Amino acid sequence: MIKQNSGRDCTENLPPGQMGLPILGESLQFIYKKAKFFDERRNKHGHIYKTHLFGNPTIRISGKKNLEKLFAAENKLLQSAYPTSVRTIIDRIYDWCRSSQVTIFSELHSMFLELASVSLVSMDMPKSEKTRIQTLYHEITDNLFTLPINLPGFGFHKALKAKEELNNLFRNRIKRDGKTSCEQFPAILETFYKAQNSDFEEDDLVNGIFELIFNAGETISASAICVLCHLSQYPRVVEKLRDELSSVDLLTPPEENNNDVVNLKPEVLNKLSYLDCVYKEILRISPAIGGSYRKVLQTFELEGYTIPKDWTVVLGIRDTHQTETQLSDPSVFYPERWLDDDSSKLSFFTFASGPRRCPGKGYASLVLKLFIVKLCQQCDFTLSEKNPEMVAMPTPRPKNNLTGKFISRKV
């Protein structure tokens, strides 16, 4: 249970775990081991343990009960805070701007970055610019979890440079398009900025564009890779999806059925219950964001442990999904589990919860469901590896260079 700590020494009764070396803490082990770092410590210490990452004393917390409580305690006990490197990348933008064979990873990354640029911020760019934007975002994602050392040669420095170039690129594009106010952009940009309590100055526009494309492009391309990997491993799931599409006359590929575009409205997609199960199960088993970072506003107790003021807390989304106590086989991909009457009791923190939950959930659901439907309708595909090894960080992606072959479906 959560109890506010009434002035007790907050170094007493801390959760188990190691603080590592002075200053570096356990950052090097984390950079080397990525998600395995957390798995090893959870197996050893349980759902609450301490460590020291990227200059911050940190407590990683997982488990459905704990996450429900802590996401709800936003701005009372906890406040949004990413590791110095990630947070600074985001803040720096605020400061600067005031605002025949497919290479799977690169194709999906460019496709969903481009989709986000066009549909979320109405920016359609020439091919050379798109390619550069993709490379720069790639550089940022690859250096998200690095030591915050802003010196040439260090990942953090590369990420900051990439952000600077992206901001300039967006600023120039806005000028060339002759756009001067947020009314000239899709409403989501303004809504996003109102939620951040910003006055929406010109620099905020550039920053908003950066963040929306980043949030949407990275998470959706990572989830789409998981869609391809899971569907290629489970042909029975593809067959069931096709049966469902066929039952509502949506299986015929577009050229033979002109109603396709019209029929694929969100209302239609949302009625496809098996599609919904597959979508949720992919996002449960491979959430694009593995943990939410928070700063502790005041010392409190959780499950008998002290969680001290000013420490970092990571709410472990992936860990919670993978250790779901109500499931005997949480690591198995089994979409049908979402058809059970009590599926609402399953842990699903993919979009976090509470006041800082993801505002892009609706867009993500629409785009990923459309992607799954289009795959099933239009092609059969095989990947260069049958059971590709995945890494979970910074976002889920195949460990090796994965390629795919897509073959048009004959109905």
Ligand code: HEM
């Ligand atoms: C499968 C896709 C996605 C996943 C798994 C995902 C997940 C998340 C999670 C877990 C958070 C909370 C982070 C935290 O607690 O600190 C978050 C925040 C956020 N997401 Fe998403 N997201 C996705 C897609 C999108 C899209 C498409 C957009 C934009 C249209 C978006 C925009 C944002 C923004 C702006 C925030 C920050 C909200 C805030 O700080 O108040 N996300 N997302």
